[in-house]
Amino acid sequence: MSVKRLSGLMGAALWWALATGCGEPAPAPEPDAPAGWAPAFDATDAGWLMNVSAPPGGPLLAVGGRFDQGAMHQRHADGWAPVSLTEAVPLLNWSHGFGPDDVWVVGNEGTVLNGDGVQWRRVPVPTAQDLWGIWGAAPDDLWAVGGRGRQAGDATLLHYDGREWTVVQVPPLQRDRVDAFYKVWGSAHDDVWVVGQKGAVLHWDGTVWTEHFVGISDDLISVWGAGRERVVVVGGRSNGVVARWDGQAWTSRELAPLPGLNGVWLRTPSVAHVVGIEGTLAVLDVDTLTAHPVPATTRLTFHSVFGDASGDLTAVGGNLGALADAYQGLAWTRPLGPNE
Amino acid sequence: MTKTTRWMRGLGCALGLVGCSPTASEPPVPEEPRIASDIFGALGDVIPFATPEQRESFERGRQVMLRRFTPEEGLGPSFNVASCVNCHEKPVVGGGAGRYRNFLLVGQTLPDGSFVPTGVNGVQPHFTLEGVRRPTDDATNTLATRNPIPFFGVGLLAEIPDEVILRNADPDDADGDGISGRPNYDRGFVGRFGRKSQTVSIEGFIRGPVFNHMGLTSNPLSEEAKARLPVPSALDGLPGASRLAGGLRTVRQAQAAAPDEPTVDDDGVPDPEMSEQELFDLVSFSMLTAAPRPDAPTPESEAGQQLFTQLRCDACHVPALEGPRGLIPLYSDLLLHDMGPALDDGIVMKLAGGSEFRTQPLWGIAAAGPYLHDGRADDLDEAIRLHGGEGQRSRDAYVALSHAEQARVLHFLESLGGREQRSDGMLPQDAPVPPTGDWGGPAAALNAQDQERFRQGQHLFDRDFGLREGVGPHFNGDSCRACHFDPVPGGAGGLDLDVTRQGIFVDGTFVYPMPGTMAHRHGAVDARPPLDPRSNFFERRQTPSLLGLGLIERIPEALILANEDPDDVDGDGIRGRAHRLADGRLGRFGWKANVPGVHEFVRDALSNELGLTLVDEPGLTFGAARDDDDIADPEVGLSTIETLTFYLASLAPPPRTGARPDLDDAGLALFHDVGCAKCHVPAFPTTDGRDVRLFSDLLLHDVMRDGRRSVEDGDAQVNELRTPPLWGLAQTAPYLHDGAASTVASAITLHGGEAASSRRAYEALSAPERDALLAFLQTL
Structure with a gap:
């Protein structure tokens, strides 16, 4: 047994003693990380962590918070620290950056923030829908997607041209009642993918949005890729589902018993990192669409995974979906392998 | 599919609960699992091992089952029924219902073969509070009839470990017996509830229908409430939760895998419309319903049981699965089986395709008609004859029996509980x-x-x-x-x-629709009765x-x-x-x-x-x-x-x-x-x-x-x-x-x-x- 592992067990024993013996309310404990993973920081009180990413040349940024108060945490040389926000914002959901001085964050209720490395300012957008994803090919060519997912017309596509955000008409879809888009990712300005409710997949070729059918009707939560000919979409809510685009066609697969997936990240064509509900952390062989999960040590939900330039893979999440005031965050990390 | 037939040995004795103990003079034999004790009751009874506190919750839950919700209390905006018991009434609270309570699952089958639920999470509500028959969504191209399902003994099924269910899985029919059987999954756990084993959590299986069929919103149970449920249902990290060897706090309890999002609607009644206490009591009631008590064996039923085995019915209707309390004689493997094209309903639920259905538990079957997922069979004999796919061979063997032998099979099935309460x-x-x-x-x-x-x-x-x-x-x-x-x-x-009436108003003048003003609720299997396309007026009666x-x-x-x-x-x-x-x-x-x-x-x-x-x-x-x-x-x-x-x-x-x-x-x-x-x-x-x-x-x-x-x-x-x-x-x-x-x-x-x-x-x-x-x- 490693020292680290022993330490974890002692921590658990201490928690147990505190929880059962002292008569005082015990804070929700941070679960033990599985072998190879370690806490990135103590995120127990950080609220939900919805996304982790880093702009080129910039530090890791985790965004999330509570429904009524968004929050961000940034990794510095000496560790993670909360980011000071000058105004109240609701829950923050995703981020995308072009550099340390140009980072975008989207959140609930039509929240869009832009950070210039010094401060964060709120940018007006013509929607009050919750925004779940953002990606851009260039500082003057960004897409943001969202939708509350309840009523026809909720699904939202926004575009930023360097001056302002505008609503882009959602193209007619053959798929019934897609009321939310969850993520957007692209390899170039004319190769942008959007995923959403009920297995919706849309592609932007620089001119028009086209609906794709990937053989999945469960919600698709996230999309990432490694070029035009290697795109991976994941989702499933209950059971994990995945589909791969090879430049010509889609191949999909049910991953059950792997639970539903929320996040995907890859930098090489054959290996993707996926995270999801029920504490799911897994490596996906993109060629075979085979998942290799890490034995779960928590029932909490991971929502995002990202590998940064320093060689760390970080997964974040929390007790997402739980009602209550007891928001709990989770941030674990491990080194990326050479072929990952 | 021979792995589980060992549970057959002695099961008849165990169900009879008499005469099977080895005598002192017999050599000791390895102890085999026994039928769980204190689990049987009449249909609708509380499970015998329930504590006094649980019995109180059971009774409160029963009252919630009976409660008829009004629009002012949150019913709607769309609905099929106004109370839980409407679909779970026969022969007692917790059972199934006649065909008049059939409902439709609806969805859109897309060009790539994927299936998108339409309606309200895949359920077609019939009524709206405005009195209009809720239209079928334009995109709906797949409809499937469902007959409500009894839920006696589900708490015992919830306790069965995934591994036990998986022992009977043979998805590729490796043993070549024509019976495959594969699990469905729900959030990483083996599904076991619903016609397609699509759900693992009893809480989830209650909150879903309560919203889809009644329009009642609810919040997921809190971890504190889950921790008090009769079947372990809390997440990890709770004080008092059991701990795995090695000190990890994680307890992967399937019942904790309930949907964790609140349901909401826009009917003007504040959400949640069902209180946590009501939901807790409903879940408790379900978990605490007794297993249907089988009849004592008779020569007739024992002969029927032998035929049941000879026909290989037990390949899917596995007599018992082992839970923590002992063997649970449900007569199901809880797995999915292909039932052939005639029963294919086109509905995809998680891993289950259109022709795949969970093996229906047979305990209490005597009182559970009509039969099959859509209630198309009037009686058990007809239900057997409608088996296809993996069940075809057993079905053909049954049909080849003499009438007297068929009667013995039916007699055995009816001995598995509920006969005296059948109506x-x-x-x-x-x-x-x-x-x-x-x-x-x-x-x-x-x-x-x-x-x-x-x-x-x-x-x-x-x-x-x-x-x-x-x-x-x-x-x-x-x-x-x-x-x-x-x-x-x-x-x-x-x-x-x-009753829904339809009519046509043209410039204020009433015009009779064809063939009449009645807009029937039920039609042929897997279809909604047609309306006169000119109808522009609906009225509830x-x-x-x-x-x-x-x-x-x-x-x-x-x-x-x-x-x-x-x-x-x-x-x-x-x-x-x-x-x-x-x-x-x-x-x-x-x-x-x-x-x-x-x-x-x-x-x-x-x-x-x-x-x-x-x-x-x-x-x-x-x-x-x-x-x-x-x-x-x-x-x-x-x-x-x-x-x-x-x-x-x-x-x-x-x-x-x-x-x-x-x-x-x-x-x-x-x-x-x-x-x-x-x-x-x-x-x-x-x-x-x-x-x-x-x-x-x-x-x-x-x-x-x-x-x-x-x-x-x-x-x-x-x-x-x-x-x-x-x-x-x-x-x-x-x-x-x-x-x-x-x-x-x-x-x-x-x-x-x-x-x-x-x-x-x-x-x-x-x-x-x-x-x-x-x-x-x-x-x-």
């Missing part, structure tokens, strides 16, 4: 005739012969008619009791059993009580006509017009007074509500002689019609309840003062001198509020409704023809037209006066 409808097999004058009893004392005839009529009224007897092709109920049950057979019906019809029939026509004042000659604002049918008969029954007598009412209901064709009877005009189902016409003979007619004509009127003689005079005086009695005439005498205190003039009046309209019916115009009798009012909520009022007070304030002045007079009463009037009405 042809909802009443117990030996239901007595209620006392004379009581709810559901005869109006007058009957001689022995008529008493028996009344009993037969009561049984016929309650009895579920089968598809093989001619129900359909389109129908609203499969029995008379289906709609008329409140508070006893023959009574009224709830909001969720309203409440089920009127039938209690006392025979007395109303005996009111002299002249006395009814004496109250007519179609031109308001007396200038009191109240007109009143008799509904003369085209052949000159006086209409007395129905919201439009369109039915002249009890006999015609029976014919009308059997045809229009049940879809049964009738033998012709000279002089009678109601009822259809032919339909286009596969059953030879007429489907119902004279005997059935006459017995039902006798029963209904003999039914006592609702007895007065809680009457306060000291307040009667005051209440009745207010009733007159306000003007209610002008239409709700308190009483008529019958030809033989009986006093009929029905509180109706049986005439048509315009009482529509805000210029609303209803479906025209013969001479009854779009603005006219018959004055409904008020006797039994306390037991016939909701009120008005469209059920728009949940309370009597609300019903009064929704009166319009000729009743507007009475409504205003009521509203002008002092609070004590209003209370006195309402109290009086509650006693009728």
Whole structure:
């Protein structure tokens, strides 16, 4: 047994003693990380962590918070620290950056923030829908997607041209009642993918949005890729589902018993990192669409995974979906392998 | 699929719970799992091992099951039923239901073969609060009929470890026996509930239908509440939660895998509409229902069991799975099996494809009909014969048996619980005739012969008619009791059993749709009855009580006509017009007074509500002689019609309840003062001198509020409704023809037209006066 592992067990024993013996309310404990993973920081009180990413040349940024108060945490040389926000914002959901001085964050209720490395300012957008994803090919060519997912017309596509955000008409879809888009990712300005409710997949070729059918009707939560000919979409809510685009066609697969997936990240064509509900952390062989999960040590939900330039893979999440005031965050990390 | 047949050995002994212990002289044998103790009960009983606290929660949960939700309490905006028990009533709370409670799953099958649920999370609601039949979504191209499923003993199934279920899985049929079986999964756990094993969590399996079928929103149970449930259902990290070896706090309990998001709607009632306590008690109730107690083995059932094994039925209907309390004799592997193209419903649920279904547990099966996922089988014999796919070989072997051998198989199946509680409808097999004058009893004392005839009529009224007897092709109920049950057979019906009428308005003029104004709720399997595409008007119609019809029939026509004042000659604002049918008969029954007598009412209901064709009877005009189902016409003979007619004509009127003689005079005086009695005439005498205190003039009046309209019916115009009798009012909520009022007070304030002045007079009463009037009405 490693020292680290022993330490974890002692921590658990201490928690147990505190929880059962002292008569005082015990804070929700941070679960033990599985072998190879370690806490990135103590995120127990950080609220939900919805996304982790880093702009080129910039530090890791985790965004999330509570429904009524968004929050961000940034990794510095000496560790993670909360980011000071000058105004109240609701829950923050995703981020995308072009550099340390140009980072975008989207959140609930039509929240869009832009950070210039010094401060964060709120940018007006013509929607009050919750925004779940953002990606851009260039500082003057960004897409943001969202939708509350309840009523026809909720699904939202926004575009930023360097001056302002505008609503882009959602193209007619053959798929019934897609009321939310969850993520957007692209390899170039004319190769942008959007995923959403009920297995919706849309592609932007620089001119028009086209609906794709990937053989999945469960919600698709996230999309990432490694070029035009290697795109991976994941989702499933209950059971994990995945589909791969090879430049010509889609191949999909049910991953059950792997639970539903929320996040995907890859930098090489054959290996993707996926995270999801029920504490799911897994490596996906993109060629075979085979998942290799890490034995779960928590029932909490991971929502995002990202590998940064320093060689760390970080997964974040929390007790997402739980009602209550007891928001709990989770941030674990491990080194990326050479072929990952 | 031989891995589990070892559980067969000794199972018969164990189920009998006698005579199987090795004697002291026998050599010791490795201990095999035994049937779990303290798990059996009659259907609907609490599981014997429940603690006193759990028994209290069970009873509270049972009450929640019975609770009928109103729109003001969150029902809607779309719904199929108003209470949980509506679908889980037969033979007792927690069971299944007849075909009249069938519902439709709906979805969109896309070009890539994927399946997107439409409707409300894949369920097609029939009703909307606005009274419009909720349309089928344009994108829906796949519909599948479902019959409600019993949930006795589900807490025991929840405890079965995933690994135990997976032992029987053979997805690639590696052993070559033609039986594969694969698990469905839910959030990483082996699914076990639902027709396609699509759900693992009992909480999830309750919150889903409560929202999809009733429109009731709820929040997921808190971790603290989950920790108190009878089956471990809390997430990790809770004080008191068990700990895995190695010190990890994670406890992967399948029951914790419930959907963790609140459900919300926009009906104007604050969410959540179901409280956490109610949800907790519902989940507890489900988890604590006893396993159906099997009958003691008999030579006949043992012979049937041997045949069951020989036929290889046990390859899927695995006799028992091992849970933490011992063997659980559910007769299912809880796995998915391909049941062949004839049963393919096109519905994809997680990993389950259209032709794949969970092996239905057989415990309690005797009382669970109709059978199969869509209730297409009237009885067990037919259900076996409809097995296809992986079940084809066993089915063929069954069909090849002699009749006597088939009977033994059926006898064995029926021995697995529920036989004594089986009912042809909802009443117990030996239901007595209620006392004379009581709810559901005869109006007058009957001689022995008529008493028996009344009993037969009561049984016929309650009895579920089968598809093989001619129900359909389109129908609203499969029995008379289906709609008329409140508070006893023959009574009224709830909001969720309203009949939907359709009509066409062209420039304000009513045009009859084809083939008629009835918009049936049920049709052929996997289909919704078609509407006239021109229909642009829908109307809900409440089920009127039938209690006392025979007395109303005996009111002299002249006395009814004496109250007519179609031109308001007396200038009191109240007109009143008799509904003369085209052949000159006086209409007395129905919201439009369109039915002249009890006999015609029976014919009308059997045809229009049940879809049964009738033998012709000279002089009678109601009822259809032919339909286009596969059953030879007429489907119902004279005997059935006459017995039902006798029963209904003999039914006592609702007895007065809680009457306060000291307040009667005051209440009745207010009733007159306000003007209610002008239409709700308190009483008529019958030809033989009986006093009929029905509180109706049986005439048509315009009482529509805000210029609303209803479906025209013969001479009854779009603005006219018959004055409904008020006797039994306390037991016939909701009120008005469209059920728009949940309370009597609300019903009064929704009166319009000729009743507007009475409504205003009521509203002008002092609070004590209003209370006195309402109290009086509650006693009728």
